[in-house]
Amino acid sequence: ELxxxxxxxxxxxxxxxxxxxxxNYSTTxxxxxxxxxxxxxxxxxxxxxxxxxAVKQEGRLMASLDTKARLSTLHITAAVHDLSATYFCxxxxxxxxxxxxxxxxxxxxxxxx
Amino acid sequence: SQTIHQxxxxxxxxxxxxxxxxxxxxGTSxxxxxxxxxxxxxxxQLLFYSVGIGQISSxxxxxxxxxxxxxxxxxxxxxxxxxxxxxxxxxxxxxFRGRGSNQPQHFGDGTRLSIL
Numbered sequence: 001e002l003x004x005x006x007x008x009x010x011x012x013x014x015x016x017x018x019x020x021x022x023x024n025y026s027t028t029x030x031x032x033x034x035x036x037x038x039x040x041x042x043x044x045x046x047x048x049x050x051x052x053x054a055v056k057q058e059g060r061l062m063a064s065l066d067t068k069a070r071l072s073t074l075h076i077t078a079a080v081h082d083l084s085a086t087y088f089c090x091x092x093x094x095x096x097x098x099x100x101x102x103x104x105x106x107x108x109x110x111x112x113x
Numbered sequence: 114s115q116t117i118h119q120x121x122x123x124x125x126x127x128x129x130x131x132x133x134x135x136x137x138x139x140g141t142s143x144x145x146x147x148x149x150x151x152x153x154x155x156x157x158q159l160l161f162y163s164v165g166i167g168q169i170s171s172x173x174x175x176x177x178x179x180x181x182x183x184x185x186x187x188x189x190x191x192x193x194x195x196x197x198x199x200x201x202x203x204x205x206x207x208x209f210r211g212r213g214s215n216q217p218q219h220f221g222d223g224t225r226l227s228i229l
Contacts (some may be wrong), residue, residue, distance in 0.1 A: 045217040106153035
């Protein structure tokens with residue numbers, strides 16, 4: 001079974017600082033997703049990374065994928081309070097009939113003004 | 114456009130009582146459907162997924178069950194709830210268009226279940 005680990009689990013940082021969240025997965029995955037969850041809310045899709053070397057950017061968030069290292073990163077640039085949320089990565093195995101999603105443990109980010 | 118409805122939003126039930134959570138998807142056909150549980154401050158645990166009517170795969174053995182009586186309806190049930198069943202339950206769907214599909218999962222608003 002594919003296992004997905006994220007680190008750190010909890011992250012507190014000041015506004016304006018940069019940081020990277022790491023997502024490791026144990027076996028070959030067909031693609032990698034990043035999601036955001038606000039407290040008490042559902043999950044919102046941020047990025048999908050399809051191939052080795054893929055990089056996606058949206059505002060202050062940039063995600064990348066290294067399939068050889070089985071590693072994805074979510075880089076936060078000049079953090080702002082609005083980015084406070086829990087971030088999940090999910091590795092996907094595509095079966096003949098459907099997609100099997102394996103989620104990481106999540107990284108709870110708090111940006112301090 | 115596609116939408117997912119999950120209800121109820123909040124539920125408080127005594128230990129030993131039955132459970133039924135419902136999830137429906139609109140605007141798509143033959144979706145893959147999923148039930149997850151999220152304990153407080155924890156990650157997502159996949160409970161069940163379904164690729165078609167009557168087809169249910171269980172990921173974690175427990176006192177919960179799932180059914181898919183219609184193409185876009187997914188139900189999570191229990192005959193007798195345990196204290197450990199408390200958590201945030203999320204229903205999700207994704208479109209499967211073959212091995213090249215890159216569609217993400219789309220999540221419902223969740224049901225917060227508290228067992229007393």
